Amino acid sequence: MAEQPLIERFNLRSRLRFNVETGQIWLDENRMLLMHAKAFGALRQELMESLGPSRAKGLLFRMGFAAGQHDADLAQKLFGEGDNYDVFKIGPELHAFEGLVRSTIIEAKIDWEDGSFFGTVNCDNSWEAESHLQLFGVSAEPSCWNLAGYASGYVTRFFKRVVIFRETQCVCCGASSCMLEGRPIEAWGDAEFLQHCLPPEDAQTTFEQLQEELWQLRGWQREQRPPGKLVGSSPAFTAAFSLLSQAANSPITVLLLGETGVGKEVFARWLHENSGRGEKPFVAVNCAAIPNDLIESELFGVQKGAYTGAQASRPGKFERADGGTLFLDELGELSPAAQVKLLRVLQTGEVERLGDDKVRKVNVRLVAATNVNLQQAIADGRFRADLYYRLATYPLEIPPLRKRKSDIPVLVAVLLEKYAPLYHKTIQGVSDLAMQGLMAYDWPGNVRELENLVERAVLLVPSGGHIELQHLFPGVAPVTAHGAVIDREGKVGNADEARTEQLYETLLVDGFDLQAHEARLLQLAVTRAHGNLTHAARLLGITRRQLAYRVKQALGDDSPAASA
Numbered sequence: 001m002a003e004q005p006l007i008e009r010f011n012l013r014s015r016l017r018f019n020v021e022t023g024q025i026w027l028d029e030n031r032m033l034l035m036h037a038k039a040f041g042a043l044r045q046e047l048m049e050s051l052g053p054s055r056a057k058g059l060l061f062r063m064g065f066a067a068g069q070h071d072a073d074l075a076q077k078l079f080g081e082g083d084n085y086d087v088f089k090i091g092p093e094l095h096a097f098e099g100l101v102r103s104t105i106i107e108a109k110i111d112w113e114d115g116s117f118f119g120t121v122n123c124d125n126s127w128e129a130e131s132h133l134q135l136f137g138v139s140a141e142p143s144c145w146n147l148a149g150y151a152s153g154y155v156t157r158f159f160k161r162v163v164i165f166r167e168t169q170c171v172c173c174g175a176s177s178c179m180l181e182g183r184p185i186e187a188w189g190d191a192e193f194l195q196h197c198l199p200p201e202d203a204q205t206t207f208e209q210l211q212e213e214l215w216q217l218r219g220w221q222r223e224q225r226p227p228g229k230l231v232g233s234s235p236a237f238t239a240a241f242s243l244l245s246q247a248a249n250s251p252i253t254v255l256l257l258g259e260t261g262v263g264k265e266v267f268a269r270w271l272h273e274n275s276g277r278g279e280k281p282f283v284a285v286n287c288a289a290i291p292n293d294l295i296e297s298e299l300f301g302v303q304k305g306a307y308t309g310a311q312a313s314r315p316g317k318f319e320r321a322d323g324g325t326l327f328l329d330e331l332g333e334l335s336p337a338a339q340v341k342l343l344r345v346l347q348t349g350e351v352e353r354l355g356d357d358k359v360r361k362v363n364v365r366l367v368a369a370t371n372v373n374l375q376q377a378i379a380d381g382r383f384r385a386d387l388y389y390r391l392a393t394y395p396l397e398i399p400p401l402r403k404r405k406s407d408i409p410v411l412v413a414v415l416l417e418k419y420a421p422l423y424h425k426t427i428q429g430v431s432d433l434a435m436q437g438l439m440a441y442d443w444p445g446n447v448r449e450l451e452n453l454v455e456r457a458v459l460l461v462p463s464g465g466h467i468e469l470q471h472l473f474p475g476v477a478p479v480t481a482h483g484a485v486i487d488r489e490g491k492v493g494n495a496d497e498a499r500t501e502q503l504y505e506t507l508l509v510d511g512f513d514l515q516a517h518e519a520r521l522l523q524l525a526v527t528r529a530h531g532n533l534t535h536a537a538r539l540l541g542i543t544r545r546q547l548a549y550r551v552k553q554a555l556g557d558d559s560p561a562a563s564a
Helices: 037-051 053-076 084-088 090-097 127-136 145-159 192-196 207-218 235-247 264-273 292-300 336-348 374-379 385-391 405-422 432-440 446-460 495-507 514-528 533-540 544-555
Strands: 016-019 024-027 030-032 102-111 116-124 163-169 178-184 254-257 282-286 325-329 350-352 359-361 365-370 394-397 484-486 492-494
Touching (some): 030 432, 037 053, 037 127, 053 084, 053 090, 053 145, 053 192, 084 090, 084 102, 090 102, 090 145, 116 163, 127 145, 145 163, 235 264, 254 264, 264 325, 264 365, 292 336, 336 350, 374 385, 405 432, 514 544
Parallel strands (some): 254 365, 254 394, 282 325
Antiparallel strands (some): 024 030, 102 116, 116 178, 163 178, 350 359
16 A cells, blocks of 8 residues: 555645635645745845845845744644654655745655754755746856755754755756755854855744844834833824823823723833933832722821821832832722822822821822723712812823734734743744734733733743744634635645545545444434434434434434434
8 A cells, every 4th residue: 555645644735725715825823925936036036136146145045944944843743643754754745835846855864862964855846946047047056045945944943953954956057956965054064155054043043033134134224112111113102102202301290091901000110211210219009909098008108106007107109209200000099088188299299197297298200090081080079170180281092902903013022032031931933823813802901911811822832832823812712714725636625625525534544334434423413412313314414214214224223213
């Protein structure tokens, strides 16, 4: 019996999905592009002409390197489903699957424990060689830099050791096929071609790094993030940040408005750190977290003996923030008595501790925040109008995350930088499908919810992997790109039909017993219908009479279903 091809054994075709309705192509969780080879060729030509051959070679190599790493991640998901070498050979299969080249491993010396690889690969139908011949003609040196980069990235990620492939013969130079030779980078010595490849410290090339490199080569500058911990460049964020920055170096009281979780304290801290008070204390108080009978003593301090249990005098938050900034979060939860005292402090700059008649001067910049509609609270008699007008000198609305979704990718990148070291993990980034899930989500909990999801994902994802949809939304059925898939003849077919065909092929193995499978299917339908033959027949698409006859034939007269 002929050995089943790898593409069939690992069911790779089912991982490639076309969705014409949404304009998307997916390979597992990676979004793919189906483009004209000549368009790629034109881009390659422009890179050669505008950057020069040397820099273009390096960029093409690193583009291939990043693509190879992504395909290696897909292959490593399949570990345990077959022989390690067969899983390794998925790389050439995927390269062919993507229409780039038909690669065949000619020789491979692999030390699985050491992660060492020495080998040669034959490459037929290289798109890169074909494009180079069409645009530049015969070459004096090999030209498949992108293909060599792909092989290097794939093997490097697979073995977790830098392995570099070099093209030793090329169709562009008159050979009948292209040939790649791969070795650990140190085994190449100081070969000249390595100047176009990755030095060891840059082995974890990402698409973001490639984008940065392209901008630098073109002389463009990436838009700077705002200084500090604020992150964003969307129009909604930029408008809010512009207002915030204008208030930074003034003593004006700022009222931050917005939904829960939008990051009001982060905005308040930025305001403090970028003001003339940045070296002085920043004191944050969550008014909703303090009982009403303690809020006054927390804010304004308490004198010894002021009440039972007040065994020592202590300053309040205003005194502790003297010279700096006091941030009052959830301001709308203040009691009426606390509102009166707060208004007095804002008017006079003086505080009195609870149980004391001594007045203390304080120099505090107040930043307040609330997610409550204070004007409605005034109408309901829950908030003082005079205090509101004193606080609302400079109101600033912080946009919810659903109105600044273009900031999500950079927010996620910053959060990964924050949490990956805490969990001692190396994270390669977020899969395209996972990012699409993040962009599609409505974010009722705003940035705080995003931070929680990313931290949980970092905990769940294996070190060295990509965060996928299942890591962000565990327990939720994954969003799949429904549509057409590729059948074994290479034709685009209906996804549901393909899954059905796959099921049939799985059943048709040596020792298949049609009668036993039919009996089991009948029993399952009757069980699911709780013994009701009419409902069971409807599930199977036959009449009740036909079902009763088949149950009798398959299960016997003594079956409960046969007598139902």
